[in-house]
């Protein structure tokens with residue numbers, strides 16, 4: 001993962017475009033630049049050049065920009081070639097570069113290898129490196145802005161500040177370990193409990209921000225389930241604003257899962273319409289129903305739909321669904337076909353009333369969906385975050401909780417108090433890449449696209 005050879009890749013998206021960028025990064029690219037263009041390039045200047053094949057034939061006329069180490073994206077020498085954006089042409093450019101860069105050991109870059117080098121050369125920390133990928137993958141305007149903030153270091157700065165605060169507290173605690181008889185007094189004098197309280201509050205704010213950030217980045221897997229014919233596909237179509245799924249009065253219309261991604265107030269929602277749940281002898285339908293259960297097991301939120309004209313058939317089904325739900329996955333009960341409802345027949349007064357057909361109650365449903373997944377609305381200063389970040393924050397919070405217990409015990413528990421602080425600090429440090437287990441690094445960067 002940490003090879004030193006110069007690397008090359010197309011940095012722009014596959015397909016035709018006006019311009020296609022080929023990027024080369026290496027510790028010293030001067031001999032390669034000579035071999036490619038027979039001249040030295042001045043750093044940070046655009047130069048119009050011709051790249052020729054071995055027989056002297058023109059491959060492309062291109063604009064080259066050379067960034068001298070360490071003032072580049074990767075921190076190494078970087079050469080960016082802005083070619084014409086044809087996939088075949090770019091392949092020829094790469095091939096020719098590989099021929100001419102052979103003596104320097106030029107190789108094709110692995111996914112994320114440019115960013116990995118930026119990370120290893122301290123150009124960005126790990127959370128920022130991840131934000132680069134998140135910026136590219138962002139599914140909404142809000143996610144773009146959040147990723148840009150994370151890339152600027154807003155998230156990392158908060159983490160670093162908290163780590164620093166914990167470190168200071170730890171230093172204080174450890175410096176008094178030699179005087180056990182004064183422990184209690186020390187805790188009082190150093191205001192250790194107050195300071196720990198402040199750490200806890202900040203950690204909670206960090207966790208809240210990261211939770212929102214994860215929703216922004218990944219969106220929500222929202223699964224529509226219920227008995228056949230209750231209007232799941234109609235609701236999907238209503239939310240998507242187009243006829244994505246087939247709707248008929250025949251029970252068992254939807255056989256396979258139908259997926260559609262939409263946004264509700266900038267939050268990406270990946271809606272999955274499923275086959276209605278019932279006992280069936282039909283082999284195809286049974287397979288579809290199996291897939292419904294699979295979707296439930298991977299849901300972030302389940303919308304359990306019943307219909308005004310068939311309210312009584314559902315209580316047993318609800319129990320089965322509750323059993324299959326992943327832990328912490330909320331379920332929203334929605335009663336469809338409110339246009340057919342006579343008030344006195346309302347079996348579950350808690351259910352949200354909608355009419356997928358007429359559009360009634362849909363705005364309220366959207367609001368409830370956002371509320372149920374814990375979305376607090378667009379926040380100033382929002383960042384994007386990943387599951388990995390949340391896990392680290394939650395582990396850190398567990399250790400802070402434990403340290404609090406030791407602080408409360410007083411006698412002879414200062415050492416344990418300090419140890420828990422140390423562990424909390426370690427988990428937070430993993431977010432920015434300090435103290436990261438080796439195998440994780442490879443895992444994170446291998447998920448990047450090639451050329452990044």
Ligand SMILES: Nc1nc2c(ncn2[C@@H]2O[C@H](COP(=O)(O)OP(=O)(O)OP(=O)(O)O)[C@@H](O)[C@H]2O)c(=O)[nH]1
Pocket residue numbers: 227228229230231232233234235246247248249250251252253254255274275276277336337338339340354355356357358
């Ligand atoms: N009156 C009324 N009819 C509705 C409403 N929503 C859906 N329907 C009708 O109910 C029938 C079934 O709708 P679907 O959306 O196909 O139901 P489904 O839950 O996807 O059914 P399966 O795919 O079979 O599981 C269709 O005839 C719809 O037009 C509603 O809000 N009011």
Ligand SMILES: [Mg+2]
Pocket residue numbers: 232233234245246253254273274276
């Ligand atoms: Mg359907």
